[in-house]
Amino acid sequence: MKKRLAINEWNEDSRPRERLLTIGATALTNAELLAILIHTGTPSQNAVEIMQGVLDTCNGSLDKLGKMSYEDLTAFKGIGQAKAVTIMAACEFGRRRMKKTDDKDCTFDSSEKLFGELLKPLFWDLSEEECRVVLLNQSLRLISVELIGIGGLTFVSADIRKILRLALQKNATTIVLAHNHPSGSVRPGREDDSLTRQLQEACKIMNIRLLDHLILGGNRYYSYADEGRL
Structure with missing residues (x-):
């Protein structure tokens, strides 16, 4: 199987983290933002591809992603305990951000x-x-x-x-x-x-x-x- 380029091997202007710093978070796709969270991929899939695969199973819905359990997330190849917990924590921050007042x-x-x-x-x-x-x-x-x-x-x-x-x-x-x-x-x-x-x-x-x-x-x-x- 042909080895995919890791994100750190991409051109700098294509890497999600560098793109966020230069053009802002709003310009990134959901898969790119999530890839920043999980940081690394596997020999066959980079982080963006892994998270795009997760989003595809949710039909692109972040609401459905937020409902995924630890078991749901770790069922994907390339997502272990640390990455699943990071994604779940980010989703929880999103929920808490809905609060408008103390x-x-x-x-x-x-x-x-x-x-x-x-x-x-x-x-x-x-x-x-x-x-x-x-x-x-x-x-x-x-x-x-x-x-x-x-x-x-x-x-x-x-x-x-x-x-x-x-x-x-x-x-x-x-x-x-x-x-x-x-x-x-x-x-x-x-x-x-x-x-x-x-x-x-x-x-x-x-x-x-x-x-x-x-x-x-x-x-x-x-x-x-x-x-x-x-």
């Missing part, structure tokens, strides 16, 4: 703020359903966001006590329930409606305010409060 300094008084400034980065790229509770103080400032469970709402209905226990332990006076639909649909189902009713009734007994229940799907969300259902 959470602790923001008043979460609307579904728009909750979604855009707090919840969207937490749920972005998830391949399975997760449920979290947002704990707020009396001024609607963030105390914490707690994971309730993974894998669907059927388990959550029996775990309302956990949600309330967390609120009491953290001295939260207001809570927001949030979960995602990996399918991208934000239409609430019967389980969503049932859980919302049960949690609302339990919160009233404990003198805790259920501010909202948000269902997230990609760039969209459904708000029970906005729809007048709370």
Whole structure:
């Protein structure tokens, strides 16, 4: 098999790192940017070719790349532990960059703020359903966001006590329930409606305010409060 030229054997004006320094990151392809992260290739493929192959399996979608697991990435020839971890870390930085404010300094008084400034980065790229509770103080400032469970709402209905226990332990006076639909649909189902009713009734007994229940799907969300259902 003919040995491919390593990137450091290319002309300087063709190397991704040098191109970034001379003409800027925006001029590079996604494969070139990713090649800078993994640094080296194999005897049969350089770093750009390896990452182009990964992107091809994602149909060029960076969203799909961000959902790849460690096992998915290391299945590609030329991507070992260090390279897979580097790619995953870069994707996580991208998610965290979505945050627009310091959470602790923001008043979460609307579904728009909750979604855009707090919840969207937490749920972005998830391949399975997760449920979290947002704990707020009396001024609607963030105390914490707690994971309730993974894998669907059927388990959550029996775990309302956990949600309330967390609120009491953290001295939260207001809570927001949030979960995602990996399918991208934000239409609430019967389980969503049932859980919302049960949690609302339990919160009233404990003198805790259920501010909202948000269902997230990609760039969209459904708000029970906005729809007048709370």
